[in-house]
Amino acid sequence: MLQIGSAALFKIIELSQRLIQVSTFREQGLPTLADITNQKCQLAALSRSLVVHVDHMRNLVKGETEPFAAQDELQPHPVPGMKNPSSALSFRSEETAVFVEPDGSQRCVELPGEFSDAPGSIAHHAFPWTKSRHDVYVNVNYADKVSADGKSVMTSPFALGEEHNDFRAAVADFAARDLAPHVERWNAAHEAPLEAIKLMADLGLFGLGGPEEYGGAGDFTSLCIAIEEIGKVDQSLGITLEAAVGLGINPIAHFGTAEQKARWLPDLCAGRALAAFGLTEPEAGSDAGATRTRAVRRDRKWVINGSKQFITNSGTDITLLCTVTARTGTRDNGKPEISAIIVPLGTPGFEVGPSYAKLGWHASDTHPLTFTDVRVPEDHLLGERGYGYQQFLSILDDGRVAIAALALGCIRACLDLATQYAMQRTAFGVPIGRKQGVAFQIADLDVMAAAAHQLVYAAAAMRDHGGRAEEFKRAAAIAKLYATESAVSAARIATQVFGGYGFMEEYPVARFYRDAKALEIGEGTSEVQRLLIARGLGLPVE
Numbered sequence: 102m103l104q105i106g107s108a109a110l111f112k113i114i115e116l117s118q119r120l121i122q123v124s125t126f127r128e129q130g131l132p133t134l135a136d137i138t139n140q141k142c143q144l145a146a147l148s149r150s151l152v153v154h155v156d157h158m159r160n161l162v163k164g165e166t167e168p169f170a171a172q173d174e175l176q177p178h179p180v181p182g183m184k185n186p187s188s189a190l191s192f193r194s195e196e197t198a199v200f201v202e203p204d205g206s207q208r209c210v211e212l213p214g215e216f217s218d219a220p221g222s223i224a225h226h227a228f229p230w231t232k233s234r235h236d237v238y239v240n241v242n243y244a245d246k247v248s249a250d251g252k253s254v255m256t257s258p259f260a261l262g263e264e265h266n267d268f269r270a271a272v273a274d275f276a277a278r279d280l281a282p283h284v285e286r287w288n289a290a291h292e293a294p295l296e297a298i299k300l301m302a303d304l305g306l307f308g309l310g311g312p313e314e315y316g317g318a319g320d321f322t323s324l325c326i327a328i329e330e331i332g333k334v335d336q337s338l339g340i341t342l343e344a345a346v347g348l349g350i351n352p353i354a355h356f357g358t359a360e361q362k363a364r365w366l367p368d369l370c371a372g373r374a375l376a377a378f379g380l381t382e383p384e385a386g387s388d389a390g391a392t393r394t395r396a397v398r399r400d401r402k403w404v405i406n407g408s409k410q411f412i413t414n415s416g417t418d419i420t421l422l423c424t425v426t427a428r429t430g431t432r433d434n435g436k437p438e439i440s441a442i443i444v445p446l447g448t449p450g451f452e453v454g455p456s457y458a459k460l461g462w463h464a465s466d467t468h469p470l471t472f473t474d475v476r477v478p479e480d481h482l483l484g485e486r487g488y489g490y491q492q493f494l495s496i497l498d499d500g501r502v503a504i505a506a507l508a509l510g511c512i513r514a515c516l517d518l519a520t521q522y523a524m525q526r527t528a529f530g531v532p533i534g535r536k537q538g539v540a541f542q543i544a545d546l547d548v549m550a551a552a553a554h555q556l557v558y559a560a561a562a563m564r565d566h567g568g569r570a571e572e573f574k575r576a577a578a579i580a581k582l583y584a585t586e587s588a589v590s591a592a593r594i595a596t597q598v599f600g601g602y603g604f605m606e607e608y609p610v611a612r613f614y615r616d617a618k619a620l621e622i623g624e625g626t627s628e629v630q631r632l633l634i635a636r637g638l639g640l641p642v643e
């Protein structure tokens with residue numbers, strides 16, 4: 102079994118996450134520069150040499166370089182003409198730079214020395230060989246790739262770099278080797294397999310995106326990659342990971358006190374334990390503000406009464422706690438005050454009901470929960486009193502991108518399965534893939550996978566690099582809506598390609614068909630996503 106500590110893996114990744122943008126600056130060019138400096142860094146594939154794209158129309162030059170020197174390495178040769186060495190970015194001594202002019206012509210230059218490393222700041226340096234002969238500014242940003250033949254290949258801001266691609270390959274390899282051979286057995290058992298959770302934990306997957314001081318490592322994009330790759334093998338395992346991090350760890354990591362984090366996060370990030378989040382109730386799902394569960398403060402304790410339903414990871418042998426939303430009062434305007442409270446499993450009065458008999462996600466853990474005079478210390482309040490609902494809504498934005506990544510895994514699985522089968526299966530003397538009626542539908546799956554990938558990783562990059570909250574909310578809703586509805590279509594198409602075999606349990610495509618539907622429901626239904634998107638457009642939709 103492959104064992105990679107996520108911290109170790111991401112140390113390597115972080116060291117190589119350095120990109121630069123070089124912009125020319127004229128006296129009138131300040132607004133352009135301001136625009137550029139507002140953008141946040143996004144890693145892109147690292148090329149062998151610095152590549153600088155000169156755009157005279159916009160006074161813009163973009164660049165990227167191979168991994169920079171670590172901060173503790175010597176930087177002996179300051180770049181001539183650099184005015185503010187302490188605030189510039191680094192690139193290696195004697196770097197070869199390729200300057201690509203707008204007409205496609207290129208020139209290579211040697212860049213002696215290194216800039217120091219201070220992301221977000223600006224240095225400038227005269228590069229007299231550019232046609233515009235203006236000062237060149239260096240700042241953190243994403244960059245363009247240059248292909249092996251030197252041609253410019255525009256990449257989007259979220260282009261995944263070698264580090265993310267290597268990470269993806271490691272997770273895909275692990276999933277194919279250690280999980281795939283067992284997923285049918287695990288699904289047939291109708292419970293979350295602790296042996297699979299342990300394998301994912303050993304790989305460091307539960308710490309992805311979590312705080313480093315508690316064993317977390319990597320970024321949100323890595324978490325999405327892991328969920329996608331695990332979900333490509335089995336959706337149940339994918340949702341187990343997604344819920345463990347998105348619903349279990351994230352609320353505590355974002356809103357917990359130092360004591361709460363220190364108490365709960367080490368075990369959760371290590372995957373030794375799972376946490377759940379109970380928002381949904383029998384009478385409150387999409388309308389989560391209609392929560393009926395109540396918590397009253399008495400004798401320095403919260404006394405909780407109520408019930409939750411459909412709660413993922415709430416009843417495994419390693420479930421540690423469930424964070425629940427509860428009414429803790431009534432506001433002046435008559436609306437309920439809703440707070441979030443951490444309830445450890447095993448607290449008297451906290452009952453986990455039997456597993457649901459679900460249509461799909463058979464190897465994931467889902468239970469109803471009841472709370473009868475459950476008493477927890479008052480310091481189990483998560484975040485500020487009265488902000489439980491808002492906190493959860495912000496957590497859900499991340500969750501929607503993560504569910505979209507899970508859906509992308511489903512689409513890719515359907516694409517692979519359908520493609521392979523269409524090449525092998527013959528009808529009327531030829532492989533069914535020769536029939537346009539089959540081949541064109543599989544082509545559509547490829548389009549879905551490509552489009553969902555763009556939406557998922559654009560949103561993930563926004564999350565990692567500080568996109569504006571309302572833009573991220575919109576991007577998350579769009580990604581979730583498109584990817585999950587596409588996953589349902591993809592599963593239907595792939596099952597159809599398999600004909601009668603597609604209806605048989607022994608074919609994985611049948612499992613994906615069953616599993617896909619939940620994607621359109623969990624963490625906000627498709628209708629709720631459309632509502633959010635429409636509201637974002639300013640429509641007065643209810």
Ligand SMILES: Cc1cc2nc3c(=O)[nH]c(=O)nc-3n(C[C@H](O)[C@H](O)[C@H](O)COP(=O)(O)OP(=O)(O)OC[C@H]3O[C@@H](n4cnc5c(N)ncnc54)[C@H](O)[C@@H]3O)c2cc1C
Binds near residue numbers: 381413627632
């Ligand atoms: C397998 C599984 C795991 C889950 N895990 C968790 C978990 O860990 N924690 C948790 O808290 N919840 C969990 N859920 C619950 C899930 O988030 C809810 O089921 C979901 O939010 C929908 O709520 P509901 O089921 O009450 O449906 P309802 O809200 O009753 O919706 C019923 C239908 O009405 C539509 N609808 C509702 N309001 C509107 C509107 N304003 N406009 C248009 N259409 C509308 C919905 O889109 C839906 O089609 C899970 C659900 C499933 C199936």
